Amino acid sequence: MNAIQDCLSLLQSPQSIFITTHHKPDGDAIGSVMGLAHYFIKKGHRVFPVSPSEVPDFLSWIPGLETVYNYEAEPKKVEQALDESSLIFCLDFNDLGRVRTMETLLASATQPKILIDHHLFPKPYFEYGVSDASKSSTCEMIYDFINTAGDNALIDETIGACLYTGVMTDTGSFRFPATKASVHRMIADLMDKELKHSPIHEEIYDNWTEGRMKFLGYILKEKMEIFPELHSGLITIAQKDIDDYNVQTGDTEGLVNYPTSIAGIRFATLIIERKDGIKMSFRSKGNFDVNTFAREHFNGGGHFNASGGQSSQSFTETILRFKKILSEIHP
Ligand code: 5GP
Ligand code: MN
Secondary structure (H helix, E strand, O other), X not given: OEEHHHHXXXXXXXXXXXXXXXXXXXXXXXXHHHHHHHHHHHOOOXXXXXXXXXXXXXXXXXXXXXXXXXXXXXXXXXXXXXHHXXXXXXXXXXXXXXXXXXXXHHHHOOOOEEEEEOOOOOOOOOOEEEEOOOOOOHHHXXXXXXXXXXXXXXXXXXXXXXXXXXXXXXXXOOOOOOOOHHHHHHHHHHHHOOOOHHHHHHHHHOOOOHHHHHHHHHHHHHOEEEEHHHOEEEEXXXXXXXXXXXXOOOOOOOHHHHHHHOOOOOEEEEEEEEOOEEEEEEEEOOOOOHHHHHHHHHOOEEOOOEEEEEEOOOHHHHHHHHHHHHHHHOO
């Protein structure tokens, strides 16, 4: 992979740029796509922001979100956008499998692919890019990219709001270890550029439905198991729970973190039974490596302290297998 600086020459004349991210996008995924899109528009490029699947409601306020194509809903439009594009930016993922149903389309594209991402072990699909697992978020890396291009002065309130969203959500509101001084310097710069941070917190964290809050109460009371001697917590959500509570995309966001707020718990797992299979999320505090754990046992990956995976077994079998592994590894 060539350095990200080397792709700047490709951007000297107006381009049509396909910008995409991972399936089930989160705040960092959509924040980075739209932050980069607004920057490219200011530079005179045409942009096609694309999400492989639906964008959750808590991000509906993001400026320009209505211009994002959802591949699952409008595959033909996305195929046409890709045909018309001269460059492809891949943000917040480093393995084409993470775009799920869009994988074949992306893999067959011949335009240069440019990676900006902070997950471990990038796959060798990208002509240009930057992969840095020490970065708090892809949004921080978009900020760095704009600065590298010499365009700090183009960052405005709109770009700032998009980028702030990803940094805030990926750092757990500036508390995880990846929140280095560079992150605080970036946010200070965004605030100098008219960023209004409080409304963004409210949009993302104070925008629950009553149903979502009741679902959280039910899950914490009925579906969370704590294993103090293993320093671990497990939350399991069956398809029936999702149906009974009419759970929407985004409603399970953040659930996996709850066990780690219990004293002595340093490893938390969420297992969800979804229509398209079993999805797992892993979080840790300190030096238990959940990236390796997800890779070795559940065909996944991510970061040292936050990762995800999947299972092709049934929900019940997955829970049993997980518990067996847990008792063997003693996190
Ligand atoms: P989450 O638990 O929020 O879905 O994901 C946590 C982190 O792990 C994210 O950075 C995400 O990109 C990564 N991740 C989640 N699921 C998978 C997966 O199935 N495979 C890989 N390689 N990474 C994943
Ligand atoms: Mn991210």
